[in-house]
Amino acid sequence: MAEFDVVIEHVYKTFPGDTRAVIDFNAEIEHGEFVSMLGPSGCGKTTLLRMIGGLEEVSAGHIYISGQDVTDLPPSHRDTSMMFQSFALFPHRTVFQNVEFSLKMRGLEKNLRARRVWDMLDTVGMDQLSDRRPSDLSGGQQQRVALARALISEPTVLLLDEPLGSLDYNLRQTMMVELKKIQQETGITFIMVTHSQQEAMSMADKVIVMSDAMVQQIGTSRDIHENPRNQFVADFIGNNNMFKGVIRSRSGSMVFVEAGEQLYYIRVPEHIRQVSIGQEAHFSVRADLMNTGDNPEMANKVEGTYVATEFLGTLETDVFELDPGHFVHVEQHRHLSDSTYRVGEREILCFAADSGMLLEKNQRPEDLAD
Ligand SMILES: Nc1ncnc2c1ncn2[C@@H]1O[C@H](COP(=O)(O)OP(=O)(O)OP(=O)(O)O)[C@@H](O)[C@H]1O
Numbered sequence: 001m002a003e004f005d006v007v008i009e010h011v012y013k014t015f016p017g018d019t020r021a022v023i024d025f026n027a028e029i030e031h032g033e034f035v036s037m038l039g040p041s042g043c044g045k046t047t048l049l050r051m052i053g054g055l056e057e058v059s060a061g062h063i064y065i066s067g068q069d070v071t072d073l074p075p076s077h078r079d080t081s082m083m084f085q086s087f088a089l090f091p092h093r094t095v096f097q098n099v100e101f102s103l104k105m106r107g108l109e110k111n112l113r114a115r116r117v118w119d120m121l122d123t124v125g126m127d128q129l130s131d132r133r134p135s136d137l138s139g140g141q142q143q144r145v146a147l148a149r150a151l152i153s154e155p156t157v158l159l160l161d162e163p164l165g166s167l168d169y170n171l172r173q174t175m176m177v178e179l180k181k182i183q184q185e186t187g188i189t190f191i192m193v194t195h196s197q198q199e200a201m202s203m204a205d206k207v208i209v210m211s212d213a214m215v216q217q218i219g220t221s222r223d224i225h226e227n228p229r230n231q232f233v234a235d236f237i238g239n240n241n242m243f244k245g246v247i248r249s250r251s252g253s254m255v256f257v258e259a260g261e262q263l264y265y266i267r268v269p270e271h272i273r274q275v276s277i278g279q280e281a282h283f284s285v286r287a288d289l290m291n292t293g294d295n296p297e298m299a300n301k302v303e304g305t306y307v308a309t310e311f312l313g314t315l316e317t318d319v320f321e322l323d324p325g326h327f328v329h330v331e332q333h334r335h336l337s338d339s340t341y342r343v344g345e346r347e348i349l350c351f352a353a354d355s356g357m358l359l360e361k362n363q364r365p366e367d368l369a370d
């Protein structure tokens with residue numbers, strides 16, 4: 001177990017009143033990894049982070065840090081540091097004093113303290129503003145001070161709860177890059193909670209997707225983007241088109257899925273072992289793998305009615321309605337001179353068999369093995 005910084009083993013948290021905030025959480029986090037915990041509001045992210053830091057008791061299960069079982073240890077005996085969303089800086093102390101605080105508490109000698117603080121202020125780019133008080137800093141600057149304060153004790157693991165949540169869009173983009181850079185420079189393991197899939201996917205080496213108190217998938221950003229395992233993950237992560245039908249036949253790693261009058265030819269990913277004929281099936285197709293026009297090389301074709309185009313920079317997404325209420329997004333790299341659709345126009349949409357991703361059912365507590 002020593003090669004992992006953090007091991008979370010069958011961890012549960014039930015609050016009084018029977019709120020099950022975390023159910024059978026398992027994860028292994030390597031030294032120096034940047035991990036994001038991603039999920040909708042209330043799914044248990046903060047609770048899990050607080051349990052790792054020792055601020056919340058574990059109802060069942062074990063947490064190991066650097067190979068040591070810390071499940072019953074207080075926060076001060078764990079090699080973790082936590083950065084809260086509200087920053088919680090001391091308002092009457094300067095930037096320097098805020099960062100220095102924990103070293104002073106530990107009784108470190110003055111010159112040594114000063115050296116460490118200046119180093120850290122330099123790392124986060126705040127050495128020029130060391131005499132300011134928090135109220136005289138911008139949100140982004142306060143965020144850097146909070147980060148410096150959390151890092152100064154050189155924890156094995158830094159726990160960050162929505163660290164960029166209160167920043168506006170532009171600042172968030174800048175701080176995302178900075179945070180990643182600081183993480184790489186310090187080599188400290190970061191576990192960051194967020195409900196922004198863009199933040200999670202762009203910064204993390206490993207993404208843990210949660211919903212309903214349970215882990216839905218753990219993987220690299222690419223993994224989760226290209227191989228979502230279940231309906232929740234496919235739906236929550238970016239631009240996936242969702243389809244539903246019934247499995248009519250299977251041949252090797254392919255299945256036919258019937259949806260209304262349509263028959264789709266879809267790949268069964270390796271991790272799905274059992275597929276039964278007649279079973280309800282869900283699959284997803286990424287918007288960037290959907291095409292318009294009749295392409296004879298694509299196994300799947302379906303007609304849709306053009307509804308609208310969404311713009312995001314240079315990328316356009318055309319939206320078609322297949323059946324009432326079932327919309328499909330098609331990413332287009334369109335030039336100014338290219339033609340566009342009229343609302344109500346019919347178009348053939350197609351995608352390759354390999355682009356369809358058969359999905360498992362979501363993780364639910366009632367399906368847990370005893
Ligand atoms: N001290 C508590 N007592 C009772 N229930 C709690 C307590 N803390 C959290 N909960 C409940 O546990 C569940 C998970 O809460 P948690 O704060 O971990 O969610 P979250 O994923 O961090 O959500 P958000 O994105 O909104 O911050 C919620 O249903 C919440 O109401």
Ligand SMILES: [Mg+2]
Nearest residue numbers: 045046047161
């Ligand atoms: Mg939270």
